[in-house]
Amino acid sequence: MESGFLPKSVDPERAADQGLEFAGGLDPAPLGRLRELAVEHAGPISGGFVFRRDDEGRAMMVGFAEASLPLICQRCADPFLLEVRADWQRVFARSEADERELAEKGLDVCYHSGPLDVAELIEEELILALPMAPRHPEGCEPVERPAAGAHPFAGLAELLKRETRDNRN
Numbered sequence: 001m002e003s004g005f006l007p008k009s010v011d012p013e014r015a016a017d018q019g020l021e022f023a024g025g026l027d028p029a030p031l032g033r034l035r036e037l038a039v040e041h042a043g044p045i046s047g048g049f050v051f052r053r054d055d056e057g058r059a060m061m062v063g064f065a066e067a068s069l070p071l072i073c074q075r076c077a078d079p080f081l082l083e084v085r086a087d088w089q090r091v092f093a094r095s096e097a098d099e100r101e102l103a104e105k106g107l108d109v110c111y112h113s114g115p116l117d118v119a120e121l122i123e124e125e126l127i128l129a130l131p132m133a134p135r136h137p138e139g140c141e142p143v144e145r146p147a148a149g150a151h152p153f154a155g156l157a158e159l160l161k162r163e164t165r166d167n168r169n
């Protein structure tokens, strides 16, 4: 397996013909969508791919990506580093009809011709792998909200009670 930096693009058909495998790092700087999610600079991103052909000669890709992303914890509202890993397998359909047929079998399929943008693909897969509400994996204290915010009329009810009592006396 070649290592170093991942190529910018890869043609799945040619890569499948050559049985190409590669793994390496990716510069997170151009990944705009991940940068928007991250609260600080994203750490190193790495990934790898294996290309081959399925029994019927379609190009297939097995890939993975790993990243450390600084995100805001949805429980305590502090930033933390989320280790995220994405694994995927994709079949390249030969026609739209082929794509429909494969999708019905529950395969992750795409109908695509020409080279794939490696950074775009990895970014998309990492975003799909993110939890809906990222939280510290080791647990943390929920952020404390001011009581007045949680029960805006609590103070008022207390005041009314006291006034009723005062009137009675």
Ligand SMILES: [Zn+2]
Pocket: 073, 074, 075, 076, 077, 078, 135, 136, 139, 140, 141
């Ligand atoms: Zn937390």
